[in-house]
Amino acid sequence: MLGGVQRLTTPLLRQMDAFAQRLTVVILGVAAAVFAFAWLGRGYAVGMAEGGTKRLDIG
Numbered sequence: 001m002l003g004g005v006q007r008l009t010t011p012l013l014r015q016m017d018a019f020a021q022r023l024t025v026v027i028l029g030v031a032a033a034v035f036a037f038a039w040l041g042r043g044y045a046v047g048m049a050e051g052g053t054k055r056l057d058i059g
Contacts, residue, residue, distance in 0.1 A: 038044040
């Protein structure tokens, strides 16, 4: 049933797809740069990133 459905591609959808791909690359690049700066430039250990995910036991 779904095999016979044509995929809709309009110029706007193609532009949105290209933008999403570029945005993804930029976000991943910024994340990698921040990680590299923290690790190499500031001497942060990779395991220190886990500190923000620990639960606080209150009570």
